[in-house]
Amino acid sequence: MPRFFVTDGIQTDKPLVLTGDSASHAHVLRLRIGDEICVCDGQGQDYMGTICEMNSRSLTVQITSSQLCPGEPTLQCSVYMAFPKADKLEHVIQKATELGAYEIVTFPTARSVSRPDASSLIKKQERWQKIAQSASEQSQRGRIPQVVVLSSFQDALQRASHSDISILLYENEKQHSLRSVLTASSFRTISLFSGPEGGLTPEEVQWAQEAGLHICSLGPRILRCETAPLCSLSAVLYASGQLE
Amino acid sequence: MPRFFVTDGIQTDKPLVLTGDSASHAHVLRLRIGDEICVCDGQGQDYMGTICEMNSRSLTVQITSSQLCPGEPTLQCSVYMAFPKADKLEHVIQKATELGAYEIVTFPTARSVSRPDASSLIKKQERWQKIAQSASEQSQRGRIPQVVVLSSFQDALQRASHSDISILLYENEKQHSLRSVLTASSFRTISLFSGPEGGLTPEEVQWAQEAGLHICSLGPRILRCETAPLCSLSAVLYASGQLE
Known part of the structure; x- marks a missing residue:
């Protein structure tokens, strides 16, 4: 699943809008509405969601679940x-x-x-x-x-x-x-x-x-x-x- | 103790003559006759000896003892x-x-x-x-x-x-x-x-x-x-x- 980092906080009560590098990267990966992605808050928490809107400058993600990132050491x-x-x-x-x-x-x-x-x-x-x-x-x-x-x-x-x-x-x-x-x-x-x-x-x-x-x-x-x-x-x- | 590598074999029954890079290196280190050095055979054996002759292009070393190099892993x-x-x-x-x-x-x-x-x-x-x-x-x-x-x-x-x-x-x-x-x-x-x-x-x-x-x-x-x-x-x- 493609992974995106968001360093300015994630609110899960509303759809998440990714812009800038993340939006460009999504286009490079040829992602489309309906694709699942993982958004990381840079603090060890992963948010899984579905792309619900997308244009050339942004993509909107409906978060469906979250988990501690399995790639993070506990030490x-x-x-x-x-x-x-x-x-x-x-x-x-x-x-x-x-x-x-x-x-x-x-x-x-x-x-x-x-x-x-x-x-x-x-x-x-x-x-x-x-x-x-x-x-x-x-x-x-x-x-x-x-x-x-x-x-x-x-x-x-x-x-x-x-x-x-x-x-x-x-x-x-x-x-x-x-x-x-x-x-x-x-x-x-x-x-x-x-x-x-x-x-x-x-x-x-x-x-x-x-x-x-x-x-x-x-x-x-x-x-x-x-x-x-x-x-x-x-x-x-x-x-x-x-x-x- | 300064260390020198010799890759073409070491014979301990006669004084060892070091030339080329080793001789230049000895001059950089300002070594003199009587100084002790370690000569490594590149195979894990260290030879300790004393410089007995020295000129601008070579140094001659009288080997006095040898040991397995302590820096070598046994694995x-x-x-x-x-x-x-x-x-x-x-x-x-x-x-x-x-x-x-x-x-x-x-x-x-x-x-x-x-x-x-x-x-x-x-x-x-x-x-x-x-x-x-x-x-x-x-x-x-x-x-x-x-x-x-x-x-x-x-x-x-x-x-x-x-x-x-x-x-x-x-x-x-x-x-x-x-x-x-x-x-x-x-x-x-x-x-x-x-x-x-x-x-x-x-x-x-x-x-x-x-x-x-x-x-x-x-x-x-x-x-x-x-x-x-x-x-x-x-x-x-x-x-x-x-x-x-």
């Missing part, structure tokens, strides 16, 4: 990634969304080479949010992860500490593994932190430990800054039964 | 990826190598849009192998995964069927999950198959089943063709304790 896994260079953040936003991340949070660290200034950040954030929306649609998710930009590493630590489990992935950690933390407790929300190209400073790792984060290794291979968040996200989703 | 996980479009295969070679893949095998399928011809394939394969070597060095692995190109899907199925477990990741599979297969048996070698952008045909999936592959889902989200191999590789490495 809320937040990916916290330090500002990387170039287009690596865009890559992680796209892939983390596909895999099932709840949100993507980015923030500066001492060794972050890239620190977008306030004026360019507004445009970038719009672009990042569009990448998340497009990846949600493509992967048949019902929720569009929010891309959150924080102004400091400390803000990020404080925010992450509200999760049931918060983990910092650190290449110099030798004792604790991701698996030892995941198997020790049950959780419904989890935050996965990772550093920039040059790694985190020992001081930053200590702050994370003081904020209650578990410091974990991903094994003896040194992963690039864009690989570690996606590897750990895949592992967490697998471990918690979200890949089945 | 042999082969990634079988159908020819994708554009640079997606290069991305998967780089990331799968970092993560710890044993080898990357690519092959045509019915819906593969890209099918490199024989003449361009030689150059491409050289380039792919260089990407694997560079990712091995960067991630501190001791082995360079081979990039293998096969001429048909059937050849790939037959080759994969020699693994202890072979799995085909298929978006239309609803019953069996990766986890159900991984937890059902022990294994030392595993092959992970995934299709091209347009997916595999039902006929290809049937051939895979007849060849003894387990057909598995990665969950309800539709992953892009370059995401599925890396997600499943991360999950398999996690499940088998190779990320700790």
Whole structure:
């Protein structure tokens, strides 16, 4: 069934009118009056309905039922990634969304080479949010992860500490593994932190430990800054039964 | 300790002479006589030694000890990826190598849009192998995964069927999950198959089943063709304790 995202709220007591990109997309798909479609509110709820009116600029849908989107993980896994260079953040936003991340949070660290200034950040954030929306649609998710930009590493630590489990992935950690933390407790929300190209400073790792984060290794291979968040996200989703 | 790859064999009964890129790299690192370095044979063995001679074009190393590379997984996980479009295969070679893949095998399928011809394939394969070597060095692995190109899907199925477990990741599979297969048996070698952008045909999936592959889902989200191999590789490495 064709899926459409509506981000400005859905009222089920009256027919729903879709315009703009959704109307164009319906024409590309050659949909007609009487066809069934699914409208997602971007928050994890799917609304099934029938097209009852259609013209070149809009389509009207009579909603018949709704359900929680079956493509949404029940685990809320937040990916916290330090500002990387170039287009690596865009890559992680796209892939983390596909895999099932709840949100993507980015923030500066001492060794972050890239620190977008306030004026360019507004445009970038719009672009990042569009990448998340497009990846949600493509992967048949019902929720569009929010891309959150924080102004400091400390803000990020404080925010992450509200999760049931918060983990910092650190290449110099030798004792604790991701698996030892995941198997020790049950959780419904989890935050996965990772550093920039040059790694985190020992001081930053200590702050994370003081904020209650578990410091974990991903094994003896040194992963690039864009690989570690996606590897750990895949592992967490697998471990918690979200890949089945 | 700085690491150097030597792909044409190491003899430990006489001093080892490194030239070319290795010699240039040693100068960039400002190494001197008496410094200790690690020389990897690209097959998983690390040789530790001391620089005993050095000039602008070569360095001579007295090998003092050797060990199995601690960065190498003990699990042999082969990634079988159908020819994708554009640079997606290069991305998967780089990331799968970092993560710890044993080898990357690519092959045509019915819906593969890209099918490199024989003449361009030689150059491409050289380039792919260089990407694997560079990712091995960067991630501190001791082995360079081979990039293998096969001429048909059937050849790939037959080759994969020699693994202890072979799995085909298929978006239309609803019953069996990766986890159900991984937890059902022990294994030392595993092959992970995934299709091209347009997916595999039902006929290809049937051939895979007849060849003894387990057909598995990665969950309800539709992953892009370059995401599925890396997600499943991360999950398999996690499940088998190779990320700790």
